Amino acid sequence: MSIFSKTCEYAMRAVFFIAHKTANGGRVGIKEIAMGIDSPEHFLAKVLQDLSKRGIVQSVKGPNGGFYLNAESLKQSLASIVEAVDGNRIFTGCGLGLKQCSEISPCPLHHDFKAIRNQINQLLVNTSIGECNEDLDLGITALKK
């Protein structure tokens, strides 16, 4: 596979998109999000429902409703999204899928993988949703062509 599940990729893209669209207040609907990040609408709806329950994104029903991010959510790290969707496998798992792999009884890739995992950890824990949004706002980065 490839580090994150497809569902998790959608989740991150969606959160970035919501942050970008609602930076100055307002809400954005599921249709617009799905279009904006090229994801299946109803599938993404499920994912966002889950993130909403966990308080990672905020939502309001009814007319003018939609998804948005409050100040606290903007401060959250990418790790919170990834953990919500994919669990803690990439934070803790062995590169060869061994349950018994540890410092005491390491697999052949253990030490190299520790370094890689640490780097992934640092990226996810030290990067906030808001930071990613700043780059998007400045047009430095993009979510779609």
Added chain:
Amino acid sequence: MSIFSKTCEYAMRAVFFIAHKTANGGRVGIKEIAMGIDSPEHFLAKVLQDLSKRGIVQSVKGPNGGFYLNAESLKQSLASIVEAVDGNRIFTGCGLGLKQCSEISPCPLHHDFKAIRNQINQLLVNTSIGECNEDLDLGITALKK
């Protein structure tokens, strides 16, 4: 997910196991391999069939038959196993799953991910099957508890 597919994890473990068991000549059968690395026998058989076709492992049918690694195979990199099983996604893919992501139009995680991908690349390309086996032989590393 978690970097490699489960199938790929089995593949790497199996190759390491074969290397370890046949370092001084001989062959090792699918049953022993499956037991040795804790994987479903028939499923692993398929995986090894594929690796065998690609010349990543060697095999002989019949009595005293089984799998082994020739000198050339021992020199092969881990990347060849991973690419055979999982393709090139982890070598080239975008962290957010964007097809359009590139240096010119990067996603918010592009640069951080490039560093991570590079590190994974280096590990896989620069580590040979034989090297992993040396550590196993010395008892420094293990494939099972």
Added chain:
DNA sequence: GAAATAAAAGATAAAAAAGTCTTTTAATAT
């Protein structure tokens, strides 16, 4: 060359992940 052995190949099956469609609930505006 017949019997035994072990991988290769083929056909299914089960489980997990990804995707779709319909109904319900909550909020808003008129």
Added chain:
DNA sequence: ATATTAAAAGACTTTTTTATCTTTTATTTC
């Protein structure tokens, strides 16, 4: 209050991944 809007929830389908079982083919040994 009622109509409207949009998310939440539920049921279901498809696809992909992982796993199992059976038959065939190649090799070796006797």
